[in-house]
Amino acid sequence: MIGVLITLIVLSIVLASIFLVRPRVTEGTGWKIVAFIGLCVLPVLCIVLGMGTHMQRSEQRRFCVSCHVMVPYGQSLYLDDAKFLPAQHFQNHRVPPETACYSCHADYTIYGPLKDKIQGLKRIYMQYVTTPPNPASIRIDGGFKNAQCLHCHLGARDFMENPVHSAMMGSLTSEQMSCLTSGCHDSAHDIEQLSGAKLWRPGQ
Amino acid sequence: MKLGAIGMGRFLRVSSALVILGLIVEIISLLWFHPLSFVLFAFVGVILIGLGIAVYLVSLLFAAQQHAGTGGAENPFRAK
Numbered sequence: 001m002i003g004v005l006i007t008l009i010v011l012s013i014v015l016a017s018i019f020l021v022r023p024r025v026t027e028g029t030g031w032k033i034v035a036f037i038g039l040c041v042l043p044v045l046c047i048v049l050g051m052g053t054h055m056q057r058s059e060q061r062r063f064c065v066s067c068h069v070m071v072p073y074g075q076s077l078y079l080d081d082a083k084f085l086p087a088q089h090f091q092n093h094r095v096p097p098e099t100a101c102y103s104c105h106a107d108y109t110i111y112g113p114l115k116d117k118i119q120g121l122k123r124i125y126m127q128y129v130t131t132p133p134n135p136a137s138i139r140i141d142g143g144f145k146n147a148q149c150l151h152c153h154l155g156a157r158d159f160m161e162n163p164v165h166s167a168m169m170g171s172l173t174s175e176q177m178s179c180l181t182s183g184c185h186d187s188a189h190d191i192e193q194l195s196g197a198k199l200w201r202p203g204q
Numbered sequence: 205m206k207l208g209a210i211g212m213g214r215f216l217r218v219s220s221a222l223v224i225l226g227l228i229v230e231i232i233s234l235l236w237f238h239p240l241s242f243v244l245f246a247f248v249g250v251i252l253i254g255l256g257i258a259v260y261l262v263s264l265l266f267a268a269q270q271h272a273g274t275g276g277a278e279n280p281f282r283a284k
Contacts, residue, residue: 002234009227016227016256020220023213035216039260043223043253050230050249054242067239117242124239 001056005049012042055113058120059102067127069135072191073101080198083187085180091200094152105140108151136192144188146172149179212270215263219256226252 015038018025026035057063065074077090077100086104089095095103107115119141126132150173153159160166164184171177179185226249233245 006231006234009231013224013227016220016223019216020224023216023220026212026216035260039216039219039223040257043227043257046227046230047250047253050234050245053234054245057237058239058242063237063239066237120239121243124243128240 002053005046005053008042008049009046012038012046015039015042055117058117059099059106061098061100061102064101067123069127069132069138070101072135072194073189075194075199076189076191078199078201079194080200084190085185085187086189087200103152104148106148107145108147143178144180146175146177146179212263212267215259215266219260219263222252222256222259224256226250226254226256 015034019035019039025031061074061077064070076084077087079087082088086100089104090097090100102116105116106112109115154173165172168177172179180188229249229252230245233241233249236244
């Protein structure tokens with residue numbers, strides 16, 4: 001995908017260079033069409049495909065942990081302790097490992113990807129313009145929503161047939177009771193416990 | 205300044221230069237795996253390319269106006 005896009009960009013650059021060096025070539029009708037393609041159609045296509053590529057790339061785990069403050073959160077996925085939910089989901093491929101962060105932290109609404117991108121821009125602003133936060137003090141605005149868990153678990157047999165879940169299904173779906181902070185699944189990233197913790201090494 | 209004084213060739217040169225710059229910025233942003241690469245693409249690359257396209261579209265309007273004004277006799281590429 002990225003190879004095709006770069007080829008398209010190079011082609012656009014070559015076409016645009018012709019009109020930069022010799023704008024008079026567009027006197028011919030055929031060249032007018034080429035100019036329209038080279039200076040309008042292809043650049044718009046490059047923007048659209050470039051935006052798509054950047055959006056896809058920003059869903060990758062290695063993109064998230066490329067910010068310094070996110071590094072411990074990335075490490076916490078390797079905690080060798082099944083009680084930690086993110087580690088358990090990541091290590092057992094309950095979420096795609098390459099998009100592990102995005103799978104649980106995406107806002108699964110119609111404008112979700114846009115909201116996520118705006119949130120990301122705010123974090124970049126904090127990182128480079130204001131004071132970067134202490135990783136341990138980072139909290140999700142509005143708390144972690146049950147909808148992000150239920151996006152996968154709702155309708156899954158082992159979740160639905162669990163008597164504890166079925167007894168409180170209404171409270172869970174209406175967000176009255178939190179999956180994480182109600183005391184049931186409260187071991188999330190807990191990066192304060194990372195130092196000295198045993199980490200899982202794949203292949204060992 | 206009237207658009208006619210600028211000349212079609214100048215419009216095309218400016219448009220091409222902006223589009224080329226924007227596309228170069230886009231290539232850099234695609235090869236640079238960093239959160240800032242999106243910012244570079246969205247706030248520099250897209251703006252440069254968008255400006256280039258806008259200048260090109262303005263040049264089309266200018267050419268059409270000039271063509272209509274001279275009854276199709278004048279070539280907008282002729283040196284001013």
